[in-house]
Amino acid sequence: MWQPSESYPDPRVQSLHGSFDKYRLTGAAVELLASGTRWGEGPVWFGDGRFLLWSDVPNDRIMKWEESTGSVSVFRQGGNMANGNTRDRQGRLITCEHLSRRVTRTEYDGSLTVLADAFDGKPLNSPNDVIVKSDGSIWFTDPPFGLHDFYQGQVAQQELPANLYRIDAGDGSIAVAAGDIEYPNGLCFSPDESKLYVVASRARPNRVIYVFDVSGGRGLINKQVLIDCGPGAPDGIRCDEDGNLWCGWGMGAEQLDGVRIFNRAGVPVGHIRLPERCANLCFGGRHKNRLFMAGGQNLYSLFVNTKGAA
16 A cells, blocks of 8 residues: 655665766655556656646546646546557657557647558557657557457457557658567657667566667667666656666566666666556656656656656
């Protein structure tokens, strides 16, 4: 059962390396913002509206938390079992949908535009996580997790490999950015967009986080294992302005559940303990220094002494 910290600094925020100390705020503690989801995913911050959206995949809805009041409501019921979310360069919501096996954009009037639902004449698997580059291109992962059961999708045949795709900002064409990642999951760019980090959820013997060099703004080269996750299970990932990786983490063990932070060399420097696995996260708040963490059943936040990468 969740209990707020009774002391400061919050003992749940742990330094694994001295370099992490400067990112801790001694007067900030992990906060519980909302409860009642079955599997929370894909948080995305809307600074212009001062609210956060996140997915509740099995309940087939997108939830909304408002910063000014702390109120929680259903933003969209029947979101085709939405998973990952982000915003494009015009501020519109981009969503990965398991049930419909597509990536959509929510227009200003609330209507939906399908950005991707097939490749090479075959339906996508179950788009999982999505990011937008500064040139407007949209990058998303497409593992088959939503095809395995009726809890987070619909049982169906996998017709395409588990690829990482890029949607061109100009003509909307879809291309395979990487086809050699073992079930690609969370992804993010480095602050200068020269590198792309991708979680491989089925790498063996352990899950790993790959790093690629971004070539010409659109190609991926020099694939390397940056982090061998050992017994940990990474999911969603985000970079801060210094290039540190903040990773949703856990495997049902107290010492693993929460958020694991790595420096740009892949060295673990910090950990935020949560009572459950963190599926995905994002930075938000007025100064982009509030970390929002979506666990299976709860939404948490923590103010930190850094900002999310622009």
